[in-house]
Amino acid sequence: MPAPEEALPESTSDRADRTVLDARDISRALTRISHELLERNKGATDLVLLGLHTRGVPLARRIAEKIAAVEGAPVAVGELDVTMYRDDLRSQPTRRAHKTALPPGGIDKKVVVLVDDVLFSGRTIRAALDALADLGRPSAVRLAVLVDRGHRELPIRADHVGKNLPSALAERVSVRLSEVDGSDEVTIS
Amino acid sequence: MKHLLSIDDLSTDEVQQLFETAADMHDVQRREVKKLPALRGRTVVNMFFEDSTRTRSSFEIAGKWLSADVINISAKGSSTSKGESLRDTVLTVCAMGVDGLVIRHPASGAAVQVSEWVDAAVVNAGDGTHEHPTQALLDAYTLQRHLGSLEGRHVAIIGDLTHSRVFRSNVQCLTKLGARVTVVAPPTLMPSGIGAWSAAAGFETSYDIDAVLPEADAVMMLRVQRERMSGAFFPSAREYTVGYGLTRNRLALLKPDVPICHPGPMNRGLEIAADAADAAQSVVLEQVSSGLAIRMAVLYHLLAGEEA
Amino acid sequence: MALVITGASLLGETTADLYVDDAGMLVDEQPAGAETIDADGLVALPGLVDLHTHLREPGREDAETILTGSQAAAIGGYTAVLAMANTTPVTDTAESATRVWELGREAGLVDVQPVGAVTRGLGGEELAELGLMNRSRAGVTVFSDDGKCVHDARVMRRALEYVKAFGGVVSQHAQDPTLAGSSACCHEGELSGRLGLPGWPGIAEEVIVARDVMLARHTGSRVHVAHVSTAGSVEVVRWAKAQGIDVTAEVTPHHLLLTTDLLTGYDPTFKVNPPLRPQEDVDAVRAALADGTIDAVATDHAPHARHDKEHAFVDAAFGMLGLETALGVVRTVMDDFTWADIARVMSVNPARIAGLGSQGQALAPGSPAHVVLVDPDATTTVDRDASASLSRNNPWHGRSLTSRVVHTVYGGRVTVRDGALA
Numbered sequence: 001m002p003a004p005e006e007a008l009p010e011s012t013s014d015r016a017d018r019t020v021l022d023a024r025d026i027s028r029a030l031t032r033i034s035h036e037l038l039e040r041n042k043g044a045t046d047l048v049l050l051g052l053h054t055r056g057v058p059l060a061r062r063i064a065e066k067i068a069a070v071e072g073a074p075v076a077v078g079e080l081d082v083t084m085y086r087d088d089l090r091s092q093p094t095r096r097a098h099k100t101a102l103p104p105g106g107i108d109k110k111v112v113v114l115v116d117d118v119l120f121s122g123r124t125i126r127a128a129l130d131a132l133a134d135l136g137r138p139s140a141v142r143l144a145v146l147v148d149r150g151h152r153e154l155p156i157r158a159d160h161v162g163k164n165l166p167s168a169l170a171e172r173v174s175v176r177l178s179e180v181d182g183s184d185e186v187t188i189s
Numbered sequence: 190m191k192h193l194l195s196i197d198d199l200s201t202d203e204v205q206q207l208f209e210t211a212a213d214m215h216d217v218q219r220r221e222v223k224k225l226p227a228l229r230g231r232t233v234v235n236m237f238f239e240d241s242t243r244t245r246s247s248f249e250i251a252g253k254w255l256s257a258d259v260i261n262i263s264a265k266g267s268s269t270s271k272g273e274s275l276r277d278t279v280l281t282v283c284a285m286g287v288d289g290l291v292i293r294h295p296a297s298g299a300a301v302q303v304s305e306w307v308d309a310a311v312v313n314a315g316d317g318t319h320e321h322p323t324q325a326l327l328d329a330y331t332l333q334r335h336l337g338s339l340e341g342r343h344v345a346i347i348g349d350l351t352h353s354r355v356f357r358s359n360v361q362c363l364t365k366l367g368a369r370v371t372v373v374a375p376p377t378l379m380p381s382g383i384g385a386w387s388a389a390a391g392f393e394t395s396y397d398i399d400a401v402l403p404e405a406d407a408v409m410m411l412r413v414q415r416e417r418m419s420g421a422f423f424p425s426a427r428e429y430t431v432g433y434g435l436t437r438n439r440l441a442l443l444k445p446d447v448p449i450c451h452p453g454p455m456n457r458g459l460e461i462a463a464d465a466a467d468a469a470q471s472v473v474l475e476q477v478s479s480g481l482a483i484r485m486a487v488l489y490h491l492l493a494g495e496e497a
Numbered sequence: 498m499a500l501v502i503t504g505a506s507l508l509g510e511t512t513a514d515l516y517v518d519d520a521g522m523l524v525d526e527q528p529a530g531a532e533t534i535d536a537d538g539l540v541a542l543p544g545l546v547d548l549h550t551h552l553r554e555p556g557r558e559d560a561e562t563i564l565t566g567s568q569a570a571a572i573g574g575y576t577a578v579l580a581m582a583n584t585t586p587v588t589d590t591a592e593s594a595t596r597v598w599e600l601g602r603e604a605g606l607v608d609v610q611p612v613g614a615v616t617r618g619l620g621g622e623e624l625a626e627l628g629l630m631n632r633s634r635a636g637v638t639v640f641s642d643d644g645k646c647v648h649d650a651r652v653m654r655r656a657l658e659y660v661k662a663f664g665g666v667v668s669q670h671a672q673d674p675t676l677a678g679s680s681a682c683c684h685e686g687e688l689s690g691r692l693g694l695p696g697w698p699g700i701a702e703e704v705i706v707a708r709d710v711m712l713a714r715h716t717g718s719r720v721h722v723a724h725v726s727t728a729g730s731v732e733v734v735r736w737a738k739a740q741g742i743d744v745t746a747e748v749t750p751h752h753l754l755l756t757t758d759l760l761t762g763y764d765p766t767f768k769v770n771p772p773l774r775p776q777e778d779v780d781a782v783r784a785a786l787a788d789g790t791i792d793a794v795a796t797d798h799a800p801h802a803r804h805d806k807e808h809a810f811v812d813a814a815f816g817m818l819g820l821e822t823a824l825g826v827v828r829t830v831m832d833d834f835t836w837a838d839i840a841r842v843m844s845v846n847p848a849r850i851a852g853l854g855s856q857g858q859a860l861a862p863g864s865p866a867h868v869v870l871v872d873p874d875a876t877t878t879v880d881r882d883a884s885a886s887l888s889r890n891n892p893w894h895g896r897s898l899t900s901r902v903v904h905t906v907y908g909g910r911v912t913v914r915d916g917a918l919a
Contacts, residue, residue: 081213084227084489094190094494096206097213134222276807296809297693298763306807317811318693357693381696382687 016189020173021163023184026146029162030059033144034066036160041111044071046139048107050080052116052128053098058179059146060115076103080114085127102135112138113160117175119145122156147186149173192304192311193487195320196361204365208330210486211479217254218478227493228257233289234282235261237314241293243453244314244323247477248291251484257289257492275299276306283307289492292316297354310491318352324452325358327483329366331476332407335448340367345401347373347433348411348460349422351380355452356411360392371405373398375433377422378413398433402442409450410435413460426459437464448472499528500909505536505870507860509836515541517866521909525862534911536870539903542840544576544867545824546847546856548668548747549643549723549795551816552578552609554600555593556585561800561887563597566820567606568885569798571912573820574869574902577608577848577856578798582619583644589614589625591633598635606912610851613637615656615667619645624656631663638852641668643723644770646705648674653709657718664852666745668721669709671730672771677701682811684757684772692760695811697772699727706730710737710744721850722746724797726771728781735790745850747795748782750819750826751892755779759892765806765813766892769799787833792846796823800888818891822879824871825898836873866909875901885918 021029041047044067051060057079064077081098089095114128125143132141144160149167167173167188174187190203199207217223233252235245245261252259262282283290290309292300297317304311315321329339336342344363350356350372363370370392372379379394380386387394395401402408413429423429430436435449440462443449449461449471457463466473500517507513516531518524552566561569563580570578580597582588588597594611601609613630617623619642630637640660647653647669656667677697683689685696706722710733713720722734725746737744751769756776759767767773785791799816806813827839848857858864877898881891905913912919 084225084493089227089493091495094490097210097489099213100216130226134224135220272804274804274807275809275812277804294809296811298811299809301763302765302809316693317809320693351690354693357691380690381685381698382690385687386691 017187018189019185019187020165021186026184026186029146030062031066033160033162034063034070037113037144038067038070044073044075046110048076048078048103048110048112050078050112050114052114052124053079053081055175055177055180056116058177059117063115063144076105078103080128080131082124082127082131085130087123087127107132107136107138109139111140111142113142113144115144117146118173119148119158120151122152122154125156126154146175147173190490193322193491194300194304194311194313196322196325196358196365201365204326204362207326207483207486207490208333210489211330211482214485215482218481223254224256225254226256227489228252228255231257231288231492232286233257233259233291233488234287235259235291236264236279236282238264238294240265244293247480248314248484251481251488255485255488257488279303279307283309289488312487312491315354318354320358321354322358323480323484323487324355325362327476327480328359328409328450329362330483331450331472331479332448335472336406339363341369342406343369343371343404344407344409345371345373345405346409346411347398347435349378349413350374351378352414353411359409360390364391371395371401373401373433375423398439399442402439403444405443405447407448407450408435408443410461412452412454412456430459434459435461435465437462440465440468446470450476499531500534500906501527501531502534502536502541502868502870505539505541507541508840509540509873515860515868517906517909521866523860523862523864523866534904538872539870540836540873541860542836542869542871543844543857543860544869544905544907545574545843546851546853547575547578547796547798547820548793548847548851550578550580550798550820551800552580553584553800560802563600563609564604565885565887567601567604567609568918569820571606571905571907571918572885572902573822574824574871574905575607575820576867576905576907577610577853579610579612579639579851581641581643582612582614587614587618588612589617591626591629594630594635594637595633607907608853608856610853611635611637613640615640615642615647616652621645621647621649621652624659627659627665628663631665638665639668640665641670641723643668643670646670646672646674650708650712654712654716657712657716657720661718666719666721666850668723669705670723671702671705673701673704676704680811682768682772683760684774686757686775688757688760694760699729699774699778702727702771703729703733706733710742713744714740714742719743724749724752724771725782725791726752726774727778731781731785731790738790746791747793748786748791749797750794750823751817753779753783753786753830754826755892763810765808765810766890768810768813768815769817770815783830786831786842792842793850794823794827794842795847796820800886801890803889806890816890818886818888821884822893822898824902825877825900826893828900829898866906868906869902870904872901872903874899877901
């Protein structure tokens with residue numbers, strides 16, 4: 001039966017947990033990303049933000065709120081589950097899927113912005129692109145991430161990055177968000 | 190979870206997880222591209238030793254929408270008539286490198302026995318009068334969508350219990366989900382030992398359909414075969430309908446909006462009146478689309494991950 | 498070759514030497530030029546007699562032959578077996594009975610006494626040539642349609658009457674086909690209801706047993722009940738004997754211990770006719786064997802080729818092996834039994850019921866030397882692959898049984914030495 005919910009690990013006691021972004025840093029980064037999106041897209045029409053489970057979902061909602069505050073109009077927001085499209089299904093116990101909820105206007109001919117917390121190997125984004133291809137035909141797909149920690153295994157890059165965080169492979173980058181974890185911070189250990 | 194042979198194989202949590210996955214799979218039915226790549230490269234064989242267009246096509250579509258390679262083998266009458274043992278028959282098929290074997294067989298216990306012989310994951314699509322777990326799952330899933338939680342809800346299962354694998358799987362699934370179950374049948378169509386069994390498993394039995402219907406939150410009608418008349422199980426079709434059929438008059442006994450299920454195929458006029466089958470509260474067609482979603486969920490959970 | 502068996506505990510009672518002459522008879526003087534068998538610590542019993550064996554030849558020599566069946570019997574301590582008639586073709590003529598008898602003599606390991614069918618082709622309608630079979634060299638005295646029931650009361654009555662002329666007996670496989678048909682395979686009860694297996698209710702056996710004892714009373718005949726499996730059947734037989742009705746009964750080793758719960762996994766190894774019953778019935782038949790209501794243990798040894806068992810449970814063949822394990826099971830289960838009791842139910846009574854005058858005799862000078870020497874307290878774990886039978890449908894595999902057959906002597910010849918074929 002499915003593996004338990006993939007939880008980001010708490011840092012272990014024998015490793016120093018270094019805070020890289022605190023709550024205010026996160027808020028500023030998301031504000032900057034929101035403005036970049038509006039600038040690049042020349043407004044919010046035809047913009048659809050899709051959060052990738054799990055922590056991409058609250059991030060997408062926060063960005064949508066910030067954009068709505070600036071533009072004075074709501075922004076289409078949804079959730080995308082990529083479990084079925086992962087390339088590592090076979091090597092793990094069966095994973096539980098999550099909901100895919102597209103906003104009412106769909107994604108055809110829209111500019112879809114995938115939103116995730118950490119960009120690492122790039123495989124999740126590859127799976128997300130495949131999932132999108134089965135759901136419709138966006139006019140363009142962009143990627144916004146809170147943290148880019150390098151070590152790409154596929155030719156994938158983010159259009160909007162909250163923080164570039166060079167890291168060693170052995171290090172753990174943990175993102176906590178109040179909607180999921182009760183507090184806002186990004187740590188590395 | 191290596192196989193799905195009986196509802197007994199699943200914990201209550203596992204049942205709810207299957208329902209959650211099924212809800213996601215249900216959405217696929219509404220998409221333009223009805224495809225998920227989760228079972229790409231897996232081979233599923235539907236090995237049916239008993240005719241069934243409906244269940245077999247449900248499993249076939251389920252596998253194909255998950256991108257598995259699906260093959261149908263109609264093995265009706267094959268092994269016993271050619272003198273090949275059942276074990277040889279299934280091993281020969283699985284020797285081709287089969288990942289999942291969906292099996293329907295007229296003998297009770299066949300799926301259990303086959304699971305001991307083959308390496309593939311085995312899904313019981315109905316074995317004799319023993320079990321039909323995906324049917325029970327889709328029935329409970331359908332009822333849960335209508336009633337919310339099944340905890341404490343009263344479900345009546347009515348019909349030929351002795352010869353029904355749907356009954357055996359359903360009574361286990363519904364009691365596992367906390368429902369109160371009452372089964373109704375004439376004495377000759379109640380399985381032997383049901384007194385002890387129902388007491389141990391926590392469900393009730395009754396010969397009186399008119400007493401049970403007004404208290405039911407959901408009604409499940411089972412198919413009655415006319416051949417049972419020659420086995421002296423009941424004297425005539427009309428006597429059966431009068432005593433145990435969901436007639437038009439009995440519809441009025443039901444509380445409002447009580448869902449009516451039937452695993453199909455229905456004998457309209459025998460165990461279920463046409464009016465009942467077509468009533469607004471009949472969920473018979475919904476059971477079909479639920480069945481597809483449930484079977485996709487089952488195949489996904491058995492075959493997508495690493496070997497259990 | 499003459500034999501001297503030293504230090505054996507005769508029926509577990511007195512320790513003595515046994516002398517066997519060249520003619521295969523027990524004698525009171527030590528014969529010259531004899532082979533010595535040291536039986537210190539071993540119990541000596543008269544050679545076991547099985548009232549109910551299926552040797553499958555002619556017709557299913559892939560499952561067992563008269564030779565391999567005889568080998569399995571000898572390993573189990575038997576010196577005589579009654580070979581049931583449901584072969585292909587059926588043993589229902591003098592010629593077919595004689596053929597089986599001859600093959601038994603060729604094998605030369607046990608007395609193979611053919612059982613003749615009651616009805617032609619086991620069809621249940623016309624009597625088979627009972628008299629001619631009796632007059633043949635095979636000297637058939639036990640008749641049975643085993644596998645099937647003689648269900649027509651009129652035919653059963655005629656058979657019971659007819660065999661009186663030559664002291665024959667009908668062994669009835671009691672199964673009313675209208676209450677338990679050919680697909681019935683699991684004791685009808687809570688388990689069969691839950692598993693969805695066609696039920697085989699105890700009454701299907703009991704109504705036939707009740708009918709047959711009444712017919713035996715009415716006709717003044719002898720009747721034998723094969724493989725008694727239920728408490729109800731035991732009650733009927735007990736009552737009948739109290740009435741002075743000439744009825745005898747047998748029980749299988751598996752019905753003395755194994756219960757219907759073993760069918761939960763749908764393993765066809767445990768599919769047998771009559772089916773394994775619940776504990777109440779097992780307790781009743783054990784008590785009946787102890788108090789003499791049931792006269793004998795009979796194996797109903799039923800070998801099957803693997804592919805005939807590797808089917809879905811309802812389609813698989815009925816039957817279990819039994820010759821090599823019977824003594825161990827009886828010794829393990831009937832813990833109040835003395836060796837004299839065991840000899841009574843496994844040798845003396847069966848020989849008497851079958852009319853085999855040379856078997857089941859006292860271990861004393863003047864008797865034919867059919868002797869089995871048993872290690873009374875050895876524990877063996879049953880290994881189904883270590884078997885003289887051609888088949889492997891053994892329900893005892895992996896179980897520990899008490900006692901081990903060490904040597905078997907058949908008419909003065911050592912057929913089994915140190916647990917292996919000599």
